[in-house]
Every structure is written in C-alpha cells, then in structure tokens.
Amino acid sequence: MATVAQARRTRRSWLSRIDQRHVIVYGTALVLAVTVVVPLAVMVIISLRPTEAIPPITGTDFTLDNYRTTFADPVTYRLLWNTALYALGSMAVGLVLGVLMSWFVGRTNLPFRNGVYPMALASFAMPGVVTAFGWIVLGRPRTGILNTIIRGMTGSDANTGPLNVFTLEGMILVTGVALAGSMFIFLAPYFQRMDPALEEAATTSGAGRLGTLRHVSIPLLFPGILTVAVYYVVIMVQIFEFPLAIGVTAGVPVLSVRVFLLTQPEFGLINYGLAATFAMIAMFIGLVLLGVYLWVTRQAERYQVITGKGYRPNRMDLGFWKWPAAVFVFGIFGIKIILPLLALIWASLLLYFQPLSMDALSLVSLDNYRSVFGSERIRNSLLNTVLLVTLAPTLSILLAALVAWASTRIKLRGVRMLEVLAFMPLAIPGIVMGLAMLVTLIRTPIWGSVWIIIIGHTIGFLPFGVRLLSAAMLQIGRELEEAGSTSGATPLTIFRVVMLPLVLPAFLNGWLWVFAHSIRDFTYPLLFSTPDNAVLATQIWELWTTPDIPKGSALSVLLVVFLMAFVFVIRKTATRFFGGTVT
Amino acid sequence: MEAARAEGEVEVWINWSEETVNALQDKWQEDFGWPIKITSVPKSASAATAEVIAATEAGQEVGDLGQPSTGLLLQLIEADAVEARDWVGLYGGRFPGVEEASNVYFDELAGYGLHFWDVLYEFTYNTNLLSEAEVPKTWEELTDPKWKGNIAIDARGYPFNFMLHSPDWDEASIRDLVERLAANEPVLPGRSRGDEVIAGEVAIQVGGCNRDDIARGAPIDCIYPDYTLFNPLIATPFKNAKHPNLSPLFAAWIVTDGFPTYASIQFNGRLSNPDSIEAQELARQSADRDITVVEQSDFAVVAEDEALRRSIGEFWTQTGGGG
Incomplete structure (x- = not known):
C-alpha cells in the first residue's frame, strides 16, 4: 500500500515538474507540424518523384521530370x-x-x-x-x-x-x-x-x-x-x-x-x-x-x-x-x-x-425538392455536413485559441514559429493545401472519410481564428492571469477559466466564421470526394455535373436559403447578446 | 449466397435514377426473397476507372460495380484492380443468361466482367429547333460551318476513338475530322449526356441517346449517323469492392434476370437483342439510308482507341470551346 502511494507521489512530482507552458507550445507546434509541414513536405517529394499513379514517398530516385514536362x-x-x-x-x-x-x-x-x-x-x-x-x-x-x-x-x-x-x-x-x-x-x-x-x-x-x-x-x-x-x-x-x-x-x-x-x-x-x-x-x-x-x-x-x-x-x-x-x-x-x-x-x-x-x-x-428531400444520399451528405460544420469550427478555433494564447502570453523559444506555422495556410492556396493532405493521407483510413475534410477545414481556416483571437487577447490586461497564477492555478486552468470566458465573443465570432465558410466551401470536399464523405457541397456539384441541373439547382436554393437564415439569425442574436460584436 | 446476403448492400459507380434503384431493389426482393440496398454513385466510367486504380494502388476500398468500356476495362486489368472469375461456373446454374453475357468480345477480357449494355453514339437533336430531315446524317455533314456553335461534343474525347475499329478510318483521318469539327466551335461538356441539347443551347449533341429523357417529355430525338460507333459496356465488380460477395452476384443478376427491369426504365439495351429499342430504331433508320455500325473485333485496337480518346480529350482541353 505504501508502495502504491509512493509511486503516485513520484508520478505527481514528475508531472508537476513539467511546465504546462511547454506542453501547450510544443504540443500545438507538433499538431501544426504534422498537419501543415508534413503534408507540404510530402507534396514537394512527390513532385520530385517519377510519375506514377500514387508515387511512394520512400525511395531514393528523384527526378525533375515533372517540372520538365510542366515547363515544356x-x-x-x-x-x-x-x-x-x-x-x-x-x-x-x-x-x-x-x-x-x-x-x-x-x-x-x-x-x-x-x-x-x-x-x-x-x-x-x-x-x-x-x-x-x-x-x-x-x-x-x-x-x-x-x-x-x-x-x-x-x-x-x-x-x-x-x-x-x-x-x-x-x-x-x-x-x-x-x-x-x-x-x-x-x-x-x-x-x-x-x-x-x-x-x-x-x-x-x-x-x-x-x-x-x-x-x-x-x-x-x-x-x-x-x-x-x-x-x-x-x-x-x-x-x-x-x-x-x-x-x-x-x-x-x-x-x-x-x-x-x-x-x-x-x-x-x-x-x-x-x-x-x-x-x-x-x-x-x-x-x-x-x-x-x-x-x-x-x-x-x-x-x-x-x-x-x-x-x-x-x-x-x-x-x-x-x-x-x-x-x-x-x-x-x-x-x-x-x-x-x-x-x-x-x-x-x-x-x-x-x-x-x-x-x-x-x-x-416541386418534384425536384421532393426528390432532394427523399434522397438517401443527400440525407447522408447532410449528416456528414452537420459533422463537418460542428467539428471543423470547434477544432479550428480551439487550436487558434491555443496558438493565440501562446503567442500573446507565453515567452518561450519557438513561440514565433507557432504563429508562422498557423499562418502558412493563408499563403498557400486551398487547393494546394488540400492536395498536400490528400497525397499524405491517401494510404490511411482517414482518406475517404469525412475526417479528411474536417482536418482540411480545421487547418485551412486556422489563420483567421488566430488573427481574431490574438487581437482579442492583446486587449486583455494581464492582471487576472497574474492573480490566477498567484492563486496556484496552472497555465491550462488559467487559459480555461480566465482567458476563454474573456474572449468568448471573439471565440464565437471565429466559430461562426469558420462554420459559414466550412458549409459553403467546395474546394476541400471536391478534392477529397469519395462516396462515403459526401457533404452538401459535393452533392450540389455532383448533381450539377451529372447533369441533373434541376435537382442541383433545388439543392443550391435550399443551401442559400439556409445560409441567409443563418446570417439573419446571427445578426439578430449578436445584436441582442453581444451588442453587435459577433457578425 | 449467405455471405452475399449478410452484406446486404451494393454500391454501383454508375449514374442510375432513383426510379431505377427502387425498381431494381423491388425486383431483387421478388427474385431472391431478401432485400438489398443499392446505392448509385453517379460517376462516369472514365472517372470511376481513374479513381478505382488510384484507390486500389493505395490499398483502399472502392465501390462494388462499374460499367467500363473495353478500353477502360483493359486499364483496370493492367492495374490489377479487377479479378477474373468463372462466371458460368459460379452463376450459370441460377442465371442461364450469364453464358451469353460472359462473352465480352475479347478473350483477353474474359472473366473480368459481363456484357451489360451497348452505347451507340448518335446525333441527339432538339426537336424544337430541327426536324429529323434537317439533322445531319453523316459525320462529314457535321463539319458544315452552318452548325458553328450549335453542336455539343463530349470533351473527354468520346466517341471518335471508336472510329479506329472501322477499316474506313485511321488515326490521321479521325484527327482531321476532329480538327474540322473544332473549327465549328463546339460546346464541350465533360460528358455525353444531353443537357445542352435538351435546353436548346445547341441543336445537336454527339453522344449516347438518352431515351429516358425522351420518355420524360424532353424535346429531343436521336438519329444514327453513317458510321454509328459502338461501345459495349461491361458490368465489372472491382477487386477492392466494399461488398466482395454481393457484387459479383449482383453483376450476374443485373445482366440477366434483373436486366429487363433495368432496361425498361433506363432504356438501355443490347444491340444483339432484336427486340431492344436500339436494334429496332436502327432497323427503322437503316431502311432509308446506309448505316454502318462500327463494332469492335480487333483487341490490338482497344488499347489504341483508349490512347486516342485521351489524346482527343487533351486536344479539346487545349482548344477550348465556344461555350
């Protein structure tokens, strides 16, 4: 019994020695490196490999053939x-x-x-x-x-x-x-x-x-x-x-x-x-x-x-x-x-x-509308869409909050790199970022699932969230955090209990922005499209190009009506609860 | 059979209407006494082939069934994305028609799929804009400048590649025809289905005749040109199919007992069947003029025709269209 208690104490003491700030900064950097840098590196490698349907990224034979073909x-x-x-x-x-x-x-x-x-x-x-x-x-x-x-x-x-x-x-x-x-x-x-x-x-x-x-x-x-x-x-x-x-x-x-x-x-x-x-x-x-x-x-x-x-x-x-x-x-x-x-x-x-x-x-x-509502594929795509527009904004804004918090509040080596990583998707076209993720994940179970689109949107829309939340966090004085720290709260507790509630309007603003962009984006869903991960955007494109223009139009109209209602409700809600802060 | 029943669903990478899917599900229930769920993913045969090859190479699952042309099936075989089967041994007892369907024109393709239906490339015309007498009857007439901006041609390169199977055409003469047609600034949809001609955006569309649209009242009709190009489609289960037991059973059924139900809604048939709408319409039109149906007989030409299709597709991409 004494041994178990001693082991627990030892573990606690080992854990307490880890600076949570390091965990936040380097953990977030790792997530960004895996989701941004690795795919881009794989894409660079694939562009230098011999032309094959799906080139392996291992191997030593590199060539400029793709570039020669392209520029010739x-x-x-x-x-x-x-x-x-x-x-x-x-x-x-x-x-x-x-x-x-x-x-x-x-x-x-x-x-x-x-x-x-x-x-x-x-x-x-x-x-x-x-x-x-x-x-x-x-x-x-x-x-x-x-x-x-x-x-x-x-x-x-x-x-x-x-x-x-x-x-x-x-x-x-x-x-x-x-x-x-x-x-x-x-x-x-x-x-x-x-x-x-x-x-x-x-x-x-x-x-x-x-x-x-x-x-x-x-x-x-x-x-x-x-x-x-x-x-x-x-x-x-x-x-x-x-x-x-x-x-x-x-x-x-x-x-x-x-x-x-x-x-x-x-x-x-x-x-x-x-x-x-x-x-x-x-x-x-x-x-x-x-x-x-x-x-x-x-x-x-x-x-x-x-x-x-x-x-x-x-x-x-x-x-x-x-x-x-x-x-x-x-x-x-x-x-x-x-x-x-x-x-x-x-x-x-x-x-x-x-x-x-x-x-x-x-x-x-109204037959096309009946057909759209009756279509099982469209119903399934609606479920995927709900999953996408719930998870992508949440993950993206949470990640953005961590990056913003680290970059505005934590003084550690490498924090600047975190910002650079987070802003990379801004400079890189969505189609390029998407392709990089596609070639990286094609041999994994994530390919073909809605998760690949969720990851794409989480990273693709990250820069906006970081910019928004960084600005919001810079406006908040450090007194409350210092008080929290003096009271013995860990950095993560301060982030959760002090910082997040203070930047809630910006957090919600960013969430809604990513939500709206996620539901109307066609780039990632089309690039990653398989029958199992179809979302509304994919279905609209599929119907239009089949071509079933009447049904494609019906689904487009329904999406626009939903988005207009969304914009209207958000503006009303924002005015009521945040005095117009959330738009 | 039990394994197939346990799987209970099949995903076809073919564009079928909801009406077709529902009718086939009902017919299956009637024939087998247990239900299946059919999901139709509207992919063109060429897009499906490219996706199946890439996904198979990456070790991913794909849909259950496609309907490639002979040239596309050859690509799937070369990429090891399909498997050969003894169709007659496996399903001939239950579906006697499998024996005939297992003839897929070339020994090299035997076992990989079953003959499903035939595309005959026609000139679809808008009946509000043209009468049957005004419609060009030959490929040469289509190059007349009076049709400038008034023709739609499949940007993927179909169907000119199939002319290679005729002794009267070679690559040079086909390319010459394509270039002269390009001078007429055709609209270039990425498919053969006739939305442009139904809407009246163009008067004529080169492609398969969409008789299901005619049945729905769309203002179109079709005529067979002097060289009517022929593209047999093969019902082909994929190697990495999601439902590996049900997909071959479904393929055997759809080309035999399920086929009349399918054909009655999709209006697709086999030229070898004299009762098919294609055969009857061909007989009617052949009464007044010469129509040569260009069938496929030389396997060496199959790979060549697919290469030519890609090349013509590239040509259309670079040429651009007249809108």
Whole structure:
C-alpha cells in the first residue's frame, strides 16, 4: 500500500515538474507540424518523384521530370496567362465597384445606405459555385434567361447573346461582381473614417470638389485601396470555384483548376506527381504575392490617416442623382444575389431545364425538392455536413485559441514559429493545401472519410481564428492571469477559466466564421470526394455535373436559403447578446 | 449466397435514377426473397476507372460495380484492380443468361466482367429547333460551318476513338475530322449526356441517346449517323469492392434476370437483342439510308482507341470551346 502511494507521489512530482507552458507550445507546434509541414513536405517529394499513379514517398530516385514536362508544355504558359488575366481582371472589376459603393455609402447622402452592410453580409450566403451556376442559367449564349429576355425586349433576330458567360470576360465579370460586396466591407472603413480636416483645408484653400478629390482624397485613400487590391489578387490566384464551374466549359483553364483536374481526370489516370508540380507553382506564386501584400501593407501604414477616432465625414449631396446611385449600389447586390437565385429557383422547378417561356411554365412543379428531400444520399451528405460544420469550427478555433494564447502570453523559444506555422495556410492556396493532405493521407483510413475534410477545414481556416483571437487577447490586461497564477492555478486552468470566458465573443465570432465558410466551401470536399464523405457541397456539384441541373439547382436554393437564415439569425442574436460584436 | 446476403448492400459507380434503384431493389426482393440496398454513385466510367486504380494502388476500398468500356476495362486489368472469375461456373446454374453475357468480345477480357449494355453514339437533336430531315446524317455533314456553335461534343474525347475499329478510318483521318469539327466551335461538356441539347443551347449533341429523357417529355430525338460507333459496356465488380460477395452476384443478376427491369426504365439495351429499342430504331433508320455500325473485333485496337480518346480529350482541353 505504501508502495502504491509512493509511486503516485513520484508520478505527481514528475508531472508537476513539467511546465504546462511547454506542453501547450510544443504540443500545438507538433499538431501544426504534422498537419501543415508534413503534408507540404510530402507534396514537394512527390513532385520530385517519377510519375506514377500514387508515387511512394520512400525511395531514393528523384527526378525533375515533372517540372520538365510542366515547363515544356505550352499549356502551362496559357494557364499562367489565364490565371493572371483572371485574377487581375476580377480584382479590377470588384475594386471599381467596391470603391464606388464605399464612396456612395461613406461620403454621400445615398438613400437607405444603412441597408448596404446587411446586404453585403447577406451576399455571403451565396457560395461562389452557386453564384456561378446561377449565372450559367442566366448567361448561356442561346438559352440563358437574361439573353432570352434581352433579345425579346430588343426584338433581336439573333439566336445567341448578347451575353456569354462562357468566356474569360464573362467569368471575370461574374467573379468581379461577386467580389464587390466583400471588397466593400474592406474598403468602406477607409472612406468612413478618413479625417475630413484635410479635405476641409483644401476646400478652404479654394480647391473645387474635383481638385480636392484629385489632390487630397484619392492620395489619402490610395494606400488603403492598393492594400485591398493586392490582397484580392492573392485571393483570386487561389480561387477555385468560379473557374471550375465556368472556366472549364469556357476553355479558360487556370492553375487551381488544373491541379484539381489532374486528381480527377476524365481522360487518363490520376497524376499526383504532375498535380503536385502545378501545386508547387501555385504555392510559389501565392508566397510571392503574399510578400508583395505584406510590403504594400507596411508602406501603406506609413501614410495612415485613418485613426480610431470616430470622424464624421462630410457627405456630398448628390441631389437627384442619389436615386440612380442607390439603384446602382443595390443593383450590384441584385446582380450578385437576386438574379442568380431567381434563375436557380426557375431551374429547380423544372423536370428538365428549359429557357424561360410560357410553354415551359407547364413543366413547373416541386418534384425536384421532393426528390432532394427523399434522397438517401443527400440525407447522408447532410449528416456528414452537420459533422463537418460542428467539428471543423470547434477544432479550428480551439487550436487558434491555443496558438493565440501562446503567442500573446507565453515567452518561450519557438513561440514565433507557432504563429508562422498557423499562418502558412493563408499563403498557400486551398487547393494546394488540400492536395498536400490528400497525397499524405491517401494510404490511411482517414482518406475517404469525412475526417479528411474536417482536418482540411480545421487547418485551412486556422489563420483567421488566430488573427481574431490574438487581437482579442492583446486587449486583455494581464492582471487576472497574474492573480490566477498567484492563486496556484496552472497555465491550462488559467487559459480555461480566465482567458476563454474573456474572449468568448471573439471565440464565437471565429466559430461562426469558420462554420459559414466550412458549409459553403467546395474546394476541400471536391478534392477529397469519395462516396462515403459526401457533404452538401459535393452533392450540389455532383448533381450539377451529372447533369441533373434541376435537382442541383433545388439543392443550391435550399443551401442559400439556409445560409441567409443563418446570417439573419446571427445578426439578430449578436445584436441582442453581444451588442453587435459577433457578425 | 449467405455471405452475399449478410452484406446486404451494393454500391454501383454508375449514374442510375432513383426510379431505377427502387425498381431494381423491388425486383431483387421478388427474385431472391431478401432485400438489398443499392446505392448509385453517379460517376462516369472514365472517372470511376481513374479513381478505382488510384484507390486500389493505395490499398483502399472502392465501390462494388462499374460499367467500363473495353478500353477502360483493359486499364483496370493492367492495374490489377479487377479479378477474373468463372462466371458460368459460379452463376450459370441460377442465371442461364450469364453464358451469353460472359462473352465480352475479347478473350483477353474474359472473366473480368459481363456484357451489360451497348452505347451507340448518335446525333441527339432538339426537336424544337430541327426536324429529323434537317439533322445531319453523316459525320462529314457535321463539319458544315452552318452548325458553328450549335453542336455539343463530349470533351473527354468520346466517341471518335471508336472510329479506329472501322477499316474506313485511321488515326490521321479521325484527327482531321476532329480538327474540322473544332473549327465549328463546339460546346464541350465533360460528358455525353444531353443537357445542352435538351435546353436548346445547341441543336445537336454527339453522344449516347438518352431515351429516358425522351420518355420524360424532353424535346429531343436521336438519329444514327453513317458510321454509328459502338461501345459495349461491361458490368465489372472491382477487386477492392466494399461488398466482395454481393457484387459479383449482383453483376450476374443485373445482366440477366434483373436486366429487363433495368432496361425498361433506363432504356438501355443490347444491340444483339432484336427486340431492344436500339436494334429496332436502327432497323427503322437503316431502311432509308446506309448505316454502318462500327463494332469492335480487333483487341490490338482497344488499347489504341483508349490512347486516342485521351489524346482527343487533351486536344479539346487545349482548344477550348465556344461555350
């Protein structure tokens, strides 16, 4: 008996000697290394191995064949060119619209301007693929609903156009308009919080409106706008959904889609070696662009004129033009949300897709919705989706909280590395990160299960959570933690009892953000897709490409309606419980 | 049989409608007196083949049954993703039709699967846009510039590869045809199913005729071109099938006793059956003009045709489409 007690004491004393801070920092670092660094290393190795269906990562024969093949193929340069045109073009369209919206909302007497923010958030409820599907129904050259209407109204004899979504220009316009809402959210603060004293000084000095705009307002806003522009180029090089839905049919393949199609080939075997090589190129471009972004951000901060003060900018009276301006601003949301949603509703009510006509009205029924609700595969995918959107946000935000806490509160060697590891998924395109995980896990039982998507989302969405929670933790004084420490609480107890409750609004905010992104993401679910791990996104894609456009449309509409209800409820709840902190 | 019954479910990597699945489940219950659950995963045969090969090599389980073409089955065999069986010995007693179905055209493919149904590549046309008389009847007519932007062709490279089985065509003449068709800026969906033509986005689609859509009232019909290309599909259980006992039994059943139920809903049949809709329609159209059905007879061409398909698929990818 005495021996058992002594053993327990010895163990306790051994445990007590372990510094929990070490466990947190190095344990978290280990998790991140295994989930981020190892897959990337495997991907690098596979890109250097001879081309096989699934190259083993062991072995000593390395080759640059995949790189030689890639760079000797003229298609690669076409991909890079398309990617550059698409990224810059979409960013430019989104930026022009976003700047105009921000100016109207922030600096003019635009009617109903308080409704623009909620609309921008509501546009979040339309996943990129769903928006693209809606626009395919609207903008197909011959039978697109908008084309049919425009030709009817103008009495045109042509049987195609005037719109054609299946072109690079069409894809850029659709993506650019879809970006405008989120770019507005980034840009609006620059317009709303700009110190009006500088403009007033210019006006007092006799400068006219245009002169003030040219010599004062634009130079003041330029660094901020440039930062947003570069950030969106980074995003657009990575984006996957629009080019997959529209670009493949349009014959405008981009880099991210090439990586995906090499893992899901219709005319050949899966080529992970080549996919990894293209992924390496995408990763390199992503890292370079991130470097540019960080440089631009640093430069922009030198000219910062936006402060935390609640300036009230002078609002320009637009006179009669405020009404056309309102039509323009809300029209953008109409183009982004209402038109594609109406198009999908129309498609979802038909037994087989037909253009808008009186004859087609006889085909209208709710059969597709009944079929969607009755489908066992869709019910199973709903269960997987519930598992995904419950676990991925929880794991991601818990991990983010640990990283944020360690980086803001613990002084140990290697803490900075923790942040670097956590932010790596930000620089690496989702399709690349996904491919790295796929080639690493393909021989494990995790492949083919919903867990591979959960891991993908946990890591892929980690940087946002870390940034959010780090900011929240930095605002909290150390007194409470010091009190806890003085009272003998362990670091983990302090984290659980003191820190987590204090950052609860940020924690919930991050959880909801990951939830919403997880449910609308198509990249990881499509890349990891097997019959057993189908989620709603996979099912929508599968139905659309089968093709069963009516049922695919019905499921898309249901997802959007759910997401809109979600956004609405969250805003109401946030206002009630957190005074709007959670959005 | 008991092991198959214990497994109780089968996952087919074939696109079957819910109606088909339900009817087959009912028919199975009627035939065997015990139920099975059929899950249809809508994958194309080419995508299923690539996924099965990769998953098998990685030691992962895959679905139970696919319907590859002869060329894709050859790839599965080379990748050791399927197993040969003595179908007649195992199931011939219960399903006499297995003997005929076990003839999969080539000795090299024998035992790996059972002849399921035949795809005959036709010109599907939108009846709101064209009358049967206006529809091109030959591949050459399809290259007429008047069809510019008005044709849909499967971006995966089908069905031009099957022309290799005709003595009248060789790789050069096939590539020439494909290039001249490319000048007509075809729409290039990644499949042969006719959504574009049903919607009226194009007037003509090259592919298998979707008679189930016609039965649902879709405004389409099909004609056989001068060289009607033929693609026999083989019901093939995979080596790493999730349900290794039920999958071969199900394959033997679906190509024999279960086939009439399947064919009555999916409207797919075998050309060798004179009562099949394909055979009857072919007889009707052959009465007015010459139609050559290009069947497969030389095994050496099978591997070549699959390689040509990939090459044409790459060509379409690089060409892009007219939308």
